[in-house]
Amino acid sequence: MKPDQLLYPTPKGLYCEAGGFYIDPVAPVDRALITHGHSDHARAGHGHVLATEETLDIMAIRYGADFAGSRQVATLGEVMTINGVTVHFHPAGHVLGSAQIAVETGPTRIVVSGDYKRRRDPTCLPFEPVSCDVFITEATFGLPVFRHPADTGEVAKLMTSLAQFPERAHLVGAYSLGKAQRVIRLIRETGYDAPIYIHGALQRLCDFYVERGIDLGPLEPATLASGGKRSFAGAIVVGPPSAFADRWARRFADPLPIFASGWMLVRQRAKQRGVELPMIISDHCDWDELIATIEGIRPGEVWVTHGREEALVRWCALQGLPAKPLHLVGYEDEGGEA
Amino acid sequence: MKAFAALLDRLVLTPQRNAKITLLTDYFRATPDPDRGYALAAIAGTLTLKTVKPALLRELVLERMDEVLFRYSYDYVGDLAETIALVWQAPEDMRANRSPPLGEVIDALQAAGRTEVRSLVRTLLDRLDASERFAFLKLVTGGFRIGVSARLARQALADFGGVDAMEIETLWHGLDPPYVALFEWLEGKADKPEPESRTIFHPVMLAHPVEDRDLAGILPTDYAAEWKWDGIRIQLSANGGNRRLYSRSGDDISHAFPDIVEAAAFEGVIDGELLIGTASRAGGTTRSFSDLQQRLNRKAVSKAMLTEYPAFVRAYDLLFDGNEDVRAESFLARRARLAAVIEQLPSDRFDLSPLVPFDSWDELERLRADPPDPVIEGVMIKGLQTSYLPGRVKGPWFKWKRNPHTVDAVMMYAQRGHGKRSSYYSDFTFGVWTQAEGRDVLVPVGKAYFGFTDEELEVLDRFVRNNTVERFGPVRSVLAEPDKGFVLEVAFEGIARSSRHKSGVAMRFPRIARLRQDKLPREADRLDTLLAMID
Numbered sequence: 001m002k003p004d005q006l007l008y009p010t011p012k013g014l015y016c017e018a019g020g021f022y023i024d025p026v027a028p029v030d031r032a033l034i035t036h037g038h039s040d041h042a043r044a045g046h047g048h049v050l051a052t053e054e055t056l057d058i059m060a061i062r063y064g065a066d067f068a069g070s071r072q073v074a075t076l077g078e079v080m081t082i083n084g085v086t087v088h089f090h091p092a093g094h095v096l097g098s099a100q101i102a103v104e105t106g107p108t109r110i111v112v113s114g115d116y117k118r119r120r121d122p123t124c125l126p127f128e129p130v131s132c133d134v135f136i137t138e139a140t141f142g143l144p145v146f147r148h149p150a151d152t153g154e155v156a157k158l159m160t161s162l163a164q165f166p167e168r169a170h171l172v173g174a175y176s177l178g179k180a181q182r183v184i185r186l187i188r189e190t191g192y193d194a195p196i197y198i199h200g201a202l203q204r205l206c207d208f209y210v211e212r213g214i215d216l217g218p219l220e221p222a223t224l225a226s227g228g229k230r231s232f233a234g235a236i237v238v239g240p241p242s243a244f245a246d247r248w249a250r251r252f253a254d255p256l257p258i259f260a261s262g263w264m265l266v267r268q269r270a271k272q273r274g275v276e277l278p279m280i281i282s283d284h285c286d287w288d289e290l291i292a293t294i295e296g297i298r299p300g301e302v303w304v305t306h307g308r309e310e311a312l313v314r315w316c317a318l319q320g321l322p323a324k325p326l327h328l329v330g331y332e333d334e335g336g337e338a
Numbered sequence: 339m340k341a342f343a344a345l346l347d348r349l350v351l352t353p354q355r356n357a358k359i360t361l362l363t364d365y366f367r368a369t370p371d372p373d374r375g376y377a378l379a380a381i382a383g384t385l386t387l388k389t390v391k392p393a394l395l396r397e398l399v400l401e402r403m404d405e406v407l408f409r410y411s412y413d414y415v416g417d418l419a420e421t422i423a424l425v426w427q428a429p430e431d432m433r434a435n436r437s438p439p440l441g442e443v444i445d446a447l448q449a450a451g452r453t454e455v456r457s458l459v460r461t462l463l464d465r466l467d468a469s470e471r472f473a474f475l476k477l478v479t480g481g482f483r484i485g486v487s488a489r490l491a492r493q494a495l496a497d498f499g500g501v502d503a504m505e506i507e508t509l510w511h512g513l514d515p516p517y518v519a520l521f522e523w524l525e526g527k528a529d530k531p532e533p534e535s536r537t538i539f540h541p542v543m544l545a546h547p548v549e550d551r552d553l554a555g556i557l558p559t560d561y562a563a564e565w566k567w568d569g570i571r572i573q574l575s576a577n578g579g580n581r582r583l584y585s586r587s588g589d590d591i592s593h594a595f596p597d598i599v600e601a602a603a604f605e606g607v608i609d610g611e612l613l614i615g616t617a618s619r620a621g622g623t624t625r626s627f628s629d630l631q632q633r634l635n636r637k638a639v640s641k642a643m644l645t646e647y648p649a650f651v652r653a654y655d656l657l658f659d660g661n662e663d664v665r666a667e668s669f670l671a672r673r674a675r676l677a678a679v680i681e682q683l684p685s686d687r688f689d690l691s692p693l694v695p696f697d698s699w700d701e702l703e704r705l706r707a708d709p710p711d712p713v714i715e716g717v718m719i720k721g722l723q724t725s726y727l728p729g730r731v732k733g734p735w736f737k738w739k740r741n742p743h744t745v746d747a748v749m750m751y752a753q754r755g756h757g758k759r760s761s762y763y764s765d766f767t768f769g770v771w772t773q774a775e776g777r778d779v780l781v782p783v784g785k786a787y788f789g790f791t792d793e794e795l796e797v798l799d800r801f802v803r804n805n806t807v808e809r810f811g812p813v814r815s816v817l818a819e820p821d822k823g824f825v826l827e828v829a830f831e832g833i834a835r836s837s838r839h840k841s842g843v844a845m846r847f848p849r850i851a852r853l854r855q856d857k858l859p860r861e862a863d864r865l866d867t868l869l870a871m872i873d
């Protein structure tokens with residue numbers, strides 16, 4: 001079977017006709033395989049969901065226990081068969097529970113990477129390269145301008161600022177699944193052991209990470225009850241970025257707005273959002289990681305999806321590697337959980 | 339270069355003045371000479387560097403990069419220096435190198451001959467990291483804008499050394515980058531530097547605004563009055579062939595007014611108002627502030643500019659008469675000396691600010707309310723016997739401005755503020771009514787982000803959140819219909835024609851004077867009213 005008959009884009013998402021399933025469908029379907037728990041990939045209302053145990057747990061936390069008709073745990077590395085199509089899951093290094101999904105019939109293997117990165121992340125398993133005929137890669141940061149610096153340096157900026165501005169509450173905007181926990185963990189790795197205050201929207205996912213053995217240190221709710229206006233001076237507060245434009249942010253006396261995101265590399269982006277201290281920390285590959293991954297896997301063909309497809313397709317063309325953009329709709333490449 | 343780049347990255351995104359000062363003083367403390375002095379010069383605009391043309395940078399980057407990928411990158415980032423800083427890829431073996439300190443980069447640039455610039459820039463880009471490359475490229479392309487004025491930088495120096503900002507301002511123009519002697523003094527390691535004193539900037543004497551009871555406590559016979567002209571305050575120094583024109587904050591603006599500098603054939607230091615037009619001694623008239631704006635903030639002045647917008651000085655005080663420091667003398671004595679100096683100068687370029695005779699404060703108030711020239715914005719009241727005291731001392735000098743103009747306008751857009759106000763909609767675009775295609779529409783005429791109290795801000799913010807029509811990033815458009823919307827009383831200092839604004843007018847210093855919840859948008863003012871206020 002040709003690769004583009006095995007998997008092809010439909011309005012509901014990437015579809016495997018032979019297996020009768022979708023991968024990360026954006027609308028309710030009978031059978032869904034889900035790469036990870038971010039809300040644009042994992043949606044509620046499917047008939048049957050196959051995903052890693054962590055991803056299933058995260059969906060239950062986000063959507064309630066009845067998020068799907070039935071569910072099935074995919075164990076990493078285990079080979080399964082769905083209507084004669086072989087599938088197996090491998091770590092993607094994106095967030096806790098994130099997986100790439102390999103789909104194969106006969107000699108043809110396609111790897112759907114989902115979202116992935118290659119950097120060390122203390123909160124999830126590292127990306128595992130899987131050889132394949134077609135590698136479907138994301139391109140969220142698929143432009144040569146995106147070269148994310150080492151995250152230790154970014155966390156050091158926060159620590160320096162805490163010492164420089166002990167009178168200000170340091171509000172760190174970080175998406176609630178993955179980024180927030182990783183940032184907290186990275187802060188702990190510097191030896192910072194004071195309580196970190198979190199927005200209510202992060203509570204259950206942080207609890208889940210802790211249950212899974214990731215030590216986030218003392219966390220306290222960032223409520224006024226936790227000690228009046230002044231007590232947030234010099235404290236680190238982590239919350240979803242949207243909350244900082246909200247009335248919620250008014251409880252902090254002299255907030256210093258920070259945003260942990262790969263987008264913060266571009267100064268104008270930071271400026272537009274009113275961010276004073278950008279922390280360039282990404283859960284996606286930067287340009288060099290994308291290229292190193294493709295060079296390492298050496299697939300027969302590359303399909304590029306959400307993000308800046310054209311630059312990566314151009315780069316593949318320069319290497320003599322067949323590549324095409326795969327136009328999938330419904331995934332957020334900006335303002336979403338990047 | 340690392341510390342300098344990190345400082346710039348923070349300064350660019352830090353809106354609060356005090357936070358900027360903290361960043362600067364911490365940098366001065368942690369950075370050795372000459373780097374900190376060069377950084378100071380770069381920020382304060384006193385560093386002269388060889389510039390590198392954008393075309394050369396483009397060529398350098400394309401030596402190593404596919405043109406199409408570069409174009410995609412540039413399209414996305416939108417700023418050439420930033421794009422190159424980000425996409426630049428150093429060869430493996432260059433990356434481990436120690437990054438050069440700022441002073442070394444500047445020395446290398448200054449020393450390089452024309453033919454060496456290309457390879458020097460390439461090598462430097464290889465040796466710097468992305469954030470350093472950005473700082474470096476902004477320096478050499480002259481696109482250095484970080485929202486820190488020379489004045490703020492001097493305030494940071496004063497805080498750093500625990501001295502008065504006035505002391506720094508006095509010294510500033512007598513010193514050159516990298517300011518090693520200045521830093522040594524500020525750190526207590528050396529005596530205060532003593533530059534040659536006459537062409538340096540001397541802190542100016544400032545007036546206090548007249549408040550409620552001020553005039554009741556003083557006698558009209560002890561004071562002289564002058565018109566307050568709507569120009570800019572300047573200090574003009576001439577010492578032999580060495581002439582300098584400073585703004586009131588001590589910035590050297592000589593380059594923008596070669597006509598004044600050329601005409602300044604005297605010895606001493608004059609305090610006065612810079613205006614456009616022809617001095618009264620030559621029978622000329624004084625033109626508006628918007629004409630003056632044509633000349634301000636220009637690096638190079640064209641011949642046409644000089645002819646169309648000639649500048650002159652309306653002098654009102656004398657600090658040095660020749661070599662003699664006369665600041666301790668009385669107002670009347672200084673004025674007599676000043677009159678003699680002005681008499682010698684070209685009559686079209688210099689006149690003496692006339693005194694306004696008056697017998698009582700009531701009489702002066704009547705004169706103030708109805709001045710004989712539209713470019714007058716109030717009166718100055720100066721103690722006859724007082725000496726020239728730098729800074730804003732209450733008592734010897736008062737300024738009594740004409741009441742500001744006000745209009746009722748309708749809130750059209752609101753934008754979130756910065757820092758403390760980042761969770762509030764606190765920047766407002768307002769408009770007035772005009773006819774378009776046979777019906778009344780609102781046309782934006784200005785933006786204001788202060789003038790209201792914290793309680794009023796709560797009211798404004800609530801209105802924005804509850805009446806949002808559309809969102810554009812941090813900006814929201816709000817309900818603004820004849821019978822639904824929010825009327826703001828806007829006060830402003832002046833109004834001028836402007837081709838850059840859709841409405842054709844631009845306000846000076848607009849601020850929100852009052853919230854007019856008692857009014858409906860249909861009762862707000864019309865554009866015609868504003869046009870009629872243009873003087």
Ligand SMILES: [Zn+2]
Binds near residue numbers: 036038041094115337
């Ligand atoms: Zn994701």
Ligand SMILES: [Zn+2]
Binds near residue numbers: 114
């Ligand atoms: Zn995604």
